[in-house]
Structure formats: C-alpha cells, structure tokens
Amino acid sequence: MYYLPCFRIEGVKGTIRAGDSMCELGNSESSQDCLKEYRKKSCYILQDDRLNPLFTVGELMQFATDLKLGNNLTPKLKESIINDVLDTLGLSGTKNTRCCNLSGGQRKRLSIAVELIDNPPVIFLDEPTTGLDSLTSLHCMKMLKELAVAGRTVVFTIHQPSASVYKMFDQVYILAEGKCIYDGPSEETVPYLASLGLQCPKYHNPADYILEIANGEYGKLNEFLAEKISIRHYFTEKPIIEPQVAPQFACGKLTIIVNNPPELYKFNVLFKRCIIQQYRDWTVTHLKILLHIVLGVLMGLFYQYTGNDASKTFSNLGYLIVSAAYLCYTSMMPGVLKFPDELPVLKKESFNNWYNLKTYYAATLITSIPLQVSFSIVYSAPSYVLSGQPVEIERFAMFVLVLANVTLLADAIGNLIGTCVQAINGTFFGAITTCAMIVFAGFLVLTSHMSLVMQYVSSISFLKYVMEALALSLYAYNRAPLICPKDKVYCHLRYPKEILKEMGFKKDNFWINITILVLELIVIRIIVFFTLRRKVTKSK
Missing domain, CATH: 3.40.50.300 (P-loop containing nucleotide triphosphate hydrolases)
Structure with a gap:
C-alpha cells in the first residue's frame, strides 16, 4: 500500500x-x-x-x-x-x-x-x-x-x-517543492530522519513531523533531503x-x-438504468407531466373557442406561438442542466472503462425521446380541444408531430449549451436563445415585414418552421371556412387561405418544415456528442 x-x-x-x-x-x-x-x-x-x-x-x-x-x-x-x-x-x-x-x-x-x-x-x-x-x-x-x-x-x-x-x-513517497524528500517504508521514517540529525520528538506523529520539515518550520531543508534520498545513503536496496x-x-x-462485454449488452444495461433513473426522478417525469397537463388546461381555457372563431384568428395564432415557446423553454432549461449534473458520474465511469461514451449517449438519447414526445402529447391534448381547434385526428396528429419536434430540438439545443458552457451561464444562454428564436418565428414580426437581411437571419430560428407547420396543420388541406359570430359585421380572416396568405405561409410547406426540423435535430445531436466527449476527456 x-x-x-x-x-x-x-x-x-x-x-x-x-x-x-x-x-x-x-x-x-x-x-x-x-x-x-x-x-x-x-x-x-x-x-x-x-x-x-x-x-x-x-x-x-x-x-x-x-x-x-x-x-x-x-x-x-x-x-x-x-x-x-x-x-x-x-x-x-x-x-x-x-x-x-x-x-x-x-x-x-x-x-x-x-x-x-x-x-x-x-x-x-x-x-x-x-x-x-x-x-x-x-x-x-x-x-x-x-x-x-x-x-x-x-x-x-x-x-x-x-x-x-x-x-x-x-511504502511512502513524499514530495516538497517538486522534489522527493522521502521514499521508503513508513516505519523507517523516524530512523531515517534521525540519521540526518533530525530527531522526531517522542510521541510525535512522524507524518506531522516530516510535513513540518517540508513546510520549512525547521529551516530550508528540502534541497538537502532531496539530495540525500537521491543517493539513498540510508536504504541499501529499495523494496519493489x-x-x-x-x-x-x-x-x-x-x-x-473476465472478458470485456460487448457494447450492445452494455447498452441494454445503461438503457435499463436510464429508465429507472427517469422514473425515480419525480421532478423530471411525474412533476413535469403534471405541470404540462395543468398548463395545457389553463392554456386551453385562456384561448377557449378561438380555434374556429374567425374574429379571434390572431389570438389563435398567438396560441400557436405561445405553445411552441412554452414547450421550447420547458425542454431547453432541463436540457442545459442534464449533462452537467451527470458529468461527475459519467467521467468516473468512462475513465474506469465501464462503457464507451457512444453507448452511454445512445442509451440516454433513446430513453429521453419518448419522454419528450409524451410532454408534447399531454400538453396538446387538453389545450387543443379546449381552444376549439378542429376535431380531426389527422390535424391533431400533425399538430402533435410539430410540437414533439419542438421538445426534441429544444432538449438537444439545451444539451449543446450545457456541454459548451458552465451551468449558470447555460441557463442564461438558453433563455436568450429562446427569446431570439421567438422574435424571428414570424408572428411578432411577419417575415414579409422584415428586411431582406433579417429574413435570411430568421431562417436560423427553428421556431420559424414550427410556426408555419403549426399554422398549416390547422388551416391548410381543405379546411372549411371559420365561423364568424353573429354580433360581428365582418370577419376579415374567415377563410383559411387568406390566413395563410396574410401570414406569408405556403400551403405545401408542412412536410418540408418537418424535414428541416428533423435534419436540424440530427445535426445538433451529432454536435452534442462531440462537445460532450470533449468535456468528458478534458479532465482525464
């Protein structure tokens, strides 16, 4: 020892x-x-x-x-x-x-x-x-x-x-100022120091005494001790x-x-471990699902009956951007903190060859996807119905598909931020990123009202494609005219085609937007792996 x-x-x-x-x-x-x-x-x-x-x-x-x-x-x-x-x-x-x-x-x-x-x-x-x-x-x-x-x-x-x-x-090896001042058995410490004229007081801890010497309490002796131990004047033969x-x-x-298990078997073990961890971390699963249901109900009541009311079309479009922003923010912030929280355990297990980092990343990714999709479903179901959106299974499926991409992309961006900067800075960058993407989503400022340069800049925001895809899921594909209340003289945005035209959305862009979102998700996930690997190996 x-x-x-x-x-x-x-x-x-x-x-x-x-x-x-x-x-x-x-x-x-x-x-x-x-x-x-x-x-x-x-x-x-x-x-x-x-x-x-x-x-x-x-x-x-x-x-x-x-x-x-x-x-x-x-x-x-x-x-x-x-x-x-x-x-x-x-x-x-x-x-x-x-x-x-x-x-x-x-x-x-x-x-x-x-x-x-x-x-x-x-x-x-x-x-x-x-x-x-x-x-x-x-x-x-x-x-x-x-x-x-x-x-x-x-x-x-x-x-x-x-x-x-x-x-x-x-065996004891003591360094002082970068030089070895003792290298030998612990029981020989006191006799060795005595041979150099350094008498350890009776009933004094030998470890404390030699550290006092190293700290210069008895004069500057480190050079002297380093020279003496190098010629091993006291130890005739160093035990090995x-x-x-x-x-x-x-x-x-x-x-x-003992044979190194295949990575596929390790993946199964890590997958099981991630499932148990998610289930027991009630703040990640139980509490979050409950809050999504509550917020879904509140959002549906707040935008009640706007989905088919031609006089409230802009309010309904506001429901779309609020839903996207809510799911984006609530998925991005936990994503920022995910890997920083798990990094100490990950570094230890990876350094000691428990598994390959690719295996861990794949298991974490696959277990998180169903959870993120479930968040979009439990939020969408009550808010979609209570806000008066068209009760058509195809449109609801398209609506949920878009919001599922929001949660997955926001989680991936959060992971990217969390593996690039410290956790405190990451929460700030995550909030700023969400706000910037909302500005360029095409609702607060219509894309057609932006300058040409800003229109190109807006293409960076994935919420731009989300906003268009959500609007198309509700108003495209032969949607019937909206109901104009009897107490309203005129409803300008009664016809879905006019709504899409006013917002600058193209009716055939739904699957193009989904494809762009999926490609962005794949690219960001690949980048996250390399930033995570850099963070893990940085301290090895």
Whole structure:
C-alpha cells in the first residue's frame, strides 16, 4: 500500500511497470496505446463520492457487475460476487439503502466496492479519507490495508494521516517543492530522519513531523533531503512491490475469466438504468407531466373557442406561438442542466472503462425521446380541444408531430449549451436563445415585414418552421371556412387561405418544415456528442 502526499506536476518522464508489462511515459502513439492498456488493469477512485443518489447499493453493484463482467456469468454467480465484495467492505446491511441515505464512510466504501467487481490489480485513490472523521478514516484505511494484503496494489494520496494510519503504509513517497524528500517504508521514517540529525520528538506523529520539515518550520531543508534520498545513503536496496496483473476473478473455488462485454449488452444495461433513473426522478417525469397537463388546461381555457372563431384568428395564432415557446423553454432549461449534473458520474465511469461514451449517449438519447414526445402529447391534448381547434385526428396528429419536434430540438439545443458552457451561464444562454428564436418565428414580426437581411437571419430560428407547420396543420388541406359570430359585421380572416396568405405561409410547406426540423435535430445531436466527449476527456 503506497502513500503519496504529492501535487500534480507536468512534464513527467519515466516508466510505469505492472507485472510483465511496462509503459514508457511520453507523447508517442505507442506510449499512449500502452497507457490505455495499463488503464484497463487499474481503477481510479476520486476524492468525492460520485454515486447516483437515486439507486440503492444493491442496484449500483448490479449495474457495475453487468457492465464490467457482462453476460457470461449466471445471475446467481453475479449475486455471489456482489455479496462477497459487500461483505469484504462491510456494506452487506446497506444493500437496500439508497445512496442518498448512506453515511460519508459508507459512500466512500461503496465507491471502492463498485470498482472491485472485476478485481483490478491496481487501485488508485485520491484522498480517500476526505470528509471522514478520525474513526471512519481509520476503518477506511484498515479496509484498504486488507485489500493490499490480499494481493492488490493500492496507491493513494492523503492529508495529515494520524500516527496509527501512517503506520499501516507499506511504502511512502513524499514530495516538497517538486522534489522527493522521502521514499521508503513508513516505519523507517523516524530512523531515517534521525540519521540526518533530525530527531522526531517522542510521541510525535512522524507524518506531522516530516510535513513540518517540508513546510520549512525547521529551516530550508528540502534541497538537502532531496539530495540525500537521491543517493539513498540510508536504504541499501529499495523494496519493489510488484502489482498483481491477473485478468480473472476468484470467487470461492471458482476462477472466472473476465472478458470485456460487448457494447450492445452494455447498452441494454445503461438503457435499463436510464429508465429507472427517469422514473425515480419525480421532478423530471411525474412533476413535469403534471405541470404540462395543468398548463395545457389553463392554456386551453385562456384561448377557449378561438380555434374556429374567425374574429379571434390572431389570438389563435398567438396560441400557436405561445405553445411552441412554452414547450421550447420547458425542454431547453432541463436540457442545459442534464449533462452537467451527470458529468461527475459519467467521467468516473468512462475513465474506469465501464462503457464507451457512444453507448452511454445512445442509451440516454433513446430513453429521453419518448419522454419528450409524451410532454408534447399531454400538453396538446387538453389545450387543443379546449381552444376549439378542429376535431380531426389527422390535424391533431400533425399538430402533435410539430410540437414533439419542438421538445426534441429544444432538449438537444439545451444539451449543446450545457456541454459548451458552465451551468449558470447555460441557463442564461438558453433563455436568450429562446427569446431570439421567438422574435424571428414570424408572428411578432411577419417575415414579409422584415428586411431582406433579417429574413435570411430568421431562417436560423427553428421556431420559424414550427410556426408555419403549426399554422398549416390547422388551416391548410381543405379546411372549411371559420365561423364568424353573429354580433360581428365582418370577419376579415374567415377563410383559411387568406390566413395563410396574410401570414406569408405556403400551403405545401408542412412536410418540408418537418424535414428541416428533423435534419436540424440530427445535426445538433451529432454536435452534442462531440462537445460532450470533449468535456468528458478534458479532465482525464
């Protein structure tokens, strides 16, 4: 077990050795390929606990088992592996507990447990005791020590370990000002410093003492210590601990060969996980569907009977743009926050080779499409009927088709903004984007009233095509004349052809607009994948 109280430094050169494999650090292609292979044999557990709070301990372990071990094991055997890991880390009693209800120490142990499923020979941890009390930190260190004794190589950084914790470390490597001032067993720290004339006070924590030296409390000694450790005047021979590299998992008397599962199988696991996550996140599904129904009813009552009233045609056109803007905004804002919220977990799982980013993106995309379409349906059904639109199944289907494209496109644009800027800035950009697209939609200012330059600029707004497609779904295709109330002397926009002509809409453009919206959706979704990949790999 190694303790590395160090800082990140760039331009490091050297060799990484794991069992029979050896990688030279550098920028060459062969070096990068070697590092990728080495990374598959190790796992990295971050300082903060990146766990989805909606899942139970057992569910997270099951997902990790399926993604790491694949379908070449029976469910019973997988269950035995999960139970074995949970027993080892003292988490058996929390199997049915959601992550949000775990203590800090339990979350830390669970972060380690999910990575132990495929028995990685090398485990890296970043400050595993951060946020834990002294007793929990001691238990965490004892657990890591047991993993090291079992044959794994455990490497980690830590702040201010207690004397009892420091004593557990097999090998310690201390950096000060970019130079190594100690490299050896923990129990040899005090004798080594004594050989240099630095006497650690009795009953003083050796870790605290050497850190005091590194911070210059006894003078500037770092250069001196770095020179002494480089010639190893005290250690005659540096002990080398070889990490085990064996791509297999021992369970009882069985030896299980671990093969990387196919991405299609991982897609099925991620698809199932996304479905459960959506169902349990009531703010994303239950609350949003309820609000869409309520807003649909209120909007229908607000625009009541405008759909077939020739004296209220402009109000009915206002209903169209308000509906499009409402669904656009309510889909874009959650889309902005979606990937930033999931990014910590995504980075950890992607870095530790749980799955390919393309597989995750495809599973997320496919599970979100039916949900976005359902939002357009539950809003459209009450508002369409109550506002007095023509009760024809074909027109209603066209109406919903257009609004479904609104929700899908707005969600995609929100994802694009969320993967390009920070979440706070993203909500601002999302609101500005929605407002700009409403201005160019062709209702607040008719397209024919814009200058030639603004007409070209308006083509950027997908709400322009949405507005035209919605109007065509209601007024094109042999729509009968609207009813002019008896108390009105004249209704100028009684005939659907006149309405379309007044607005500058072409009666044959419905499917052209749908095609443009679908193409925009495809292009933006492709761009989102690359911006997401850039954000995920940026911190690796």
